[in-house]
Amino acid sequence: MTSKSSKQSRKETKTDLADGDSGELNMTGIAKLLDEHRQALFANALDERVLALEATCTALSGSNAKLLAKVSDLESRSRRNNIRILLFDVMGEDVLPSPPEIDRAHRALVNKPAAGEKPRAVIIRIHRYQQKERIIP
Structure with missing residues (x-):
């Protein structure tokens, strides 16, 4: 429904744009x-674009939150298979008087063993040669 004020403003616009007494609109008025x-x-189109962008942003924020939770869960689950071998505790103080410095450690690059087979070897790079010699006589 159109309000009285908008109808009134249309009438005023038409009378302002009228060409003399003929009551017709001239080219400048048109x-x-x-x-x-x-x-x-143009303003309506911009409003529609802003509303669409806000809806998209809300949907993407929800998706992003779900993906972050999923990544966090996957990272936590992948760490469950990690183990820590405490060489210092296993070897004893007579072999290793202090914990060895380890530069890096990784599994051997072989296929994953089938059920019942030996697990893959772990390769460890010891920082000091003397500590390596104490571990492997």
Whole structure:
């Protein structure tokens, strides 16, 4: 429904744009009306684009939160298979008087063993040669 004030403003616009006593609109009046309609349509288009962008942003935020939770869960589960071998505790103080410095450690690059087979070897690089000699006589 159109309010009285908008109907009144339309009437005023038409009478302002009328050409003399003939009651018809002239070209400048028509051009002015077209410009006003273009601006109104442009504002409506921008409003629609902003609303669509807000909806997309909300959906992406929800998806991002779900993906972050999933990544966190996967990382936590992958760490469950890690083990720590305490060489210092296993070897005893007579072999290793202090914990060895380890540069890096990784599994051997072989296929994953089938059920019942020996597990893959772990390769450890000891920082000091003397400590390696104490571990492997």
